[in-house]
Amino acid sequence: MKTSKSSGKISRNESALESDQEPETTELISNMHQGVSNILVAVRCRPLTKKEKEVEDFKTVQILDGKLVIITEPPGPINKRLNEKKYAFDFAFGENVSQQEVFNKTTMFLLEGVLSGYNATVFAYGPTGAGKTYTMLGEVDKLGIMLMSFIELFTRIEVLSNEREYLVKISYLEIYNEIVRDLISPSTGYLDIREDPDKGITVSGLSELVATSPQEVIECLRLGNKRRTCEPTEANQTSSRSHAVLQILIEYREKNTGIETEKATGKLSLIDLAGSERAANTKNRGIRLIEGANINRSLLALGNCINALYEANLKGTKTYIPYRDSKLTRLLKDSLGGNCRTVMIVCISPFAMFYDDTHNTLKYANRAKNIKTSSERNVVNVTYHISKYKDIINELKKEVLELKKVLQKKNSPKNLDGFDNADKYEGQLEGHMQKEAKTKKMYFEAVSSWDELQEMMLTRECELNEARFTHGNDSNVVVSIEDQLGKLKKSIAEQEDKVGRMNSQFENLEKIRQEMQARWEDLPEDLTKTLKITLQQHIIMLSELENEQLKLHEKNQLKQKDIYIQILQNQLQNKIDYLENKGTNTLEKQALHKPKSLNQENFFLKNIETNNRNKNFNYRLQGIKSKITYVKSEGSLPPLSPKYIPTKNSHKKESKIPRYNQKYQEDISPSSLTEINPIHPYSSKNIHKKGKAKTKRKAKKPFIISNSEPESARPKELPKISDKFYMSPYVKRSNEQKKNPFAKPYNVKYGVMIRGIEKLN
Numbered sequence: 001m002k003t004s005k006s007s008g009k010i011s012r013n014e015s016a017l018e019s020d021q022e023p024e025t026t027e028l029i030s031n032m033h034q035g036v037s038n039i040l041v042a043v044r045c046r047p048l049t050k051k052e053k054e055v056e057d058f059k060t061v062q063i064l065d066g067k068l069v070i071i072t073e074p075p076g077p078i079n080k081r082l083n084e085k086k087y088a089f090d091f092a093f094g095e096n097v098s099q100q101e102v103f104n105k106t107t108m109f110l111l112e113g114v115l116s117g118y119n120a121t122v123f124a125y126g127p128t129g130a131g132k133t134y135t136m137l138g139e140v141d142k143l144g145i146m147l148m149s150f151i152e153l154f155t156r157i158e159v160l161s162n163e164r165e166y167l168v169k170i171s172y173l174e175i176y177n178e179i180v181r182d183l184i185s186p187s188t189g190y191l192d193i194r195e196d197p198d199k200g201i202t203v204s205g206l207s208e209l210v211a212t213s214p215q216e217v218i219e220c221l222r223l224g225n226k227r228r229t230c231e232p233t234e235a236n237q238t239s240s241r242s243h244a245v246l247q248i249l250i251e252y253r254e255k256n257t258g259i260e261t262e263k264a265t266g267k268l269s270l271i272d273l274a275g276s277e278r279a280a281n282t283k284n285r286g287i288r289l290i291e292g293a294n295i296n297r298s299l300l301a302l303g304n305c306i307n308a309l310y311e312a313n314l315k316g317t318k319t320y321i322p323y324r325d326s327k328l329t330r331l332l333k334d335s336l337g338g339n340c341r342t343v344m345i346v347c348i349s350p351f352a353m354f355y356d357d358t359h360n361t362l363k364y365a366n367r368a369k370n371i372k373t374s375s376e377r378n379v380v381n382v383t384y385h386i387s388k389y390k391d392i393i394n395e396l397k398k399e400v401l402e403l404k405k406v407l408q409k410k411n412s413p414k415n416l417d418g419f420d421n422a423d424k425y426e427g428q429l430e431g432h433m434q435k436e437a438k439t440k441k442m443y444f445e446a447v448s449s450w451d452e453l454q455e456m457m458l459t460r461e462c463e464l465n466e467a468r469f470t471h472g473n474d475s476n477v478v479v480s481i482e483d484q485l486g487k488l489k490k491s492i493a494e495q496e497d498k499v500g501r502m503n504s505q506f507e508n509l510e511k512i513r514q515e516m517q518a519r520w521e522d523l524p525e526d527l528t529k530t531l532k533i534t535l536q537q538h539i540i541m542l543s544e545l546e547n548e549q550l551k552l553h554e555k556n557q558l559k560q561k562d563i564y565i566q567i568l569q570n571q572l573q574n575k576i577d578y579l580e581n582k583g584t585n586t587l588e589k590q591a592l593h594k595p596k597s598l599n600q601e602n603f604f605l606k607n608i609e610t611n612n613r614n615k616n617f618n619y620r621l622q623g624i625k626s627k628i629t630y631v632k633s634e635g636s637l638p639p640l641s642p643k644y645i646p647t648k649n650s651h652k653k654e655s656k657i658p659r660y661n662q663k664y665q666e667d668i669s670p671s672s673l674t675e676i677n678p679i680h681p682y683s684s685k686n687i688h689k690k691g692k693a694k695t696k697r698k699a700k701k702p703f704i705i706s707n708s709e710p711e712s713a714r715p716k717e718l719p720k721i722s723d724k725f726y727m728s729p730y731v732k733r734s735n736e737q738k739k740n741p742f743a744k745p746y747n748v749k750y751g752v753m754i755r756g757i758e759k760l761n
């Protein structure tokens, strides 16, 4: 036998179920399992008995397509025309349908549920002599639903015994004249029907027999039926005068779980009702009449309950259901509207004399089929197999995740009305951007000031050199310039500190900005977009600011190169002059020029060496380029190197390198360089403002330093200026951020000049 351990489902019986059941049954079963409908109504019409055929062989009932019941009013003296009514049911079984087929279609599918903790009820309803007992209990060799259910249940339990421990208990009672009696132990007397909050409807004191095989149940039923109140009536020679209720309780517990599991209980109620009858037809008298009244009373109550359930279903509202009107309805409370899957097998007779009963029965049945109830599993103590716990845990995990998401959404500002928090976040960003922009500007200002100080220092160094050359080392002018240089160096060091502070301030602000961005993730999508766009604009603005600074710096670098070229040209020219004069001039001339030229030459060579060793010289050249600007714009003489001081011999110099001749003569004319101004007259931080050395400039003709100089006119080799000046990493990053402004920024130093400061340190 094939079993499925993991799912606990019954393979053998499922396949048996599939093979035995009609497709429409599968649909009905599916509907019942889904709770679409919890009541299945089947009609079974028995054949005419011999006796009936002798009286009247007209059949009032016809079954079509296994679902349709056509009832025809027998023709009489008044109604000559045949009057037909049609009713459709879940199943309609004709007179030739076997017991097995009825069981397969109406009861077999319930058993799986019963074995898994659901309640199910099958009851036969109908007028007396219509075949209820035949259907439920059966006859010799024609077993009814009760016995077939037992046989099937025990077969299934055997299959499932590897996984579950089952306990089967049976009780058998009758309701006779509104009295409940135990059919297994008749000595228990009359019993009470009670409603237990946990167990549902129970009969107190009812004996329960633990059954281990179908044979035990057959024996029990045989004994019970002997005790059942049956009397011959006009309608039925062995008429059941009571409602017989067989209940099968199935408890089970999962095996081998390793976990203490709880038990589940399924209950199958199989009911053979007493026949509904009309006193007129039965011709009962005395006790039979009272029996009939009680039977009809309980069946009437059953009919009323079915009606009420039908009405409630139509209205979709809660309606009072008169279960308490009879013992039967009290007992069937959870078989009709409660926690139960119910099958009502309506037995009818085609005998013409029972036409009215048959018709009324069909009307009830028609209402009953519209009842929908909600079925629940009896989970007093639910037992699960270990594999099911895994599924449950996974489902619970999913549920927890979903709930967390819901909770997050609920707590998130996204759910606050619209953009309640938009102002707050926009305000924060605005404030932060202002801080960043301000800090960045302050940083650039600090660097510019530092640059200016560097420029001044270079100027002073040039002046110092000149002063030493002109006035001697101990002169007042030299001492004064040395003093100024000392102060300048101190200011430069302070300015460097300031630049460093500004830089780290900006870095901190950047971190804060990143934290702020992270907080935006939980905001409404539109708000996040707005904030990101605003931030993007801000970053672009910063980049533009940085680019401007870079452009300025590059421009200065070019000018510095030009100046440097010019210095080299001068050196070269001086060398040439010196060599030319060496052979032709007098010894006095040589004495006059040689020391000066050598002095100048040493000064610049020293600077070139310094430049090669570190980049200080670059910064000093930066200072020089500023001077050029002054020279060009103001026509003032730059107080630069002694190189530019003309020789007293003012004859036109002829370069031996022809390509330099013209330019050199234009640039350095003797008349324009007769005097030098040792103090830069326009420096904003001119510490010599009040100095006595302030003199008026006389020279008008400045150097013409132009970047438009043809390439061929430039010296082939220039002192290298570090690549780092051509592209700021910050600008690089900003360009990337233009593409993706929210890309994670990598760790860089900001600005080009700060690097220079580091080098200096």
Ligand SMILES: Nc1ncnc2c1ncn2[C@@H]1O[C@H](COP(=O)(O)OP(=O)(O)OP(=O)(O)O)[C@@H](O)[C@H]1O
Pocket (backbone or CB within 6 Å): 045, 046, 047, 049, 095, 126, 127, 128, 129, 130, 131, 132, 133, 134, 135, 236, 238, 239, 240, 241, 273, 274, 275, 276, 347
């Ligand atoms: N489907 C059937 N095929 C053949 N015979 C049937 C069928 N149904 C009922 N009978 C026969 O009809 C007679 C009456 O049936 P049964 O006793 O089951 O009726 P009942 O509804 O239980 O009546 P009551 O309510 O009075 O107990 C019996 O002799 C039974 O054998």
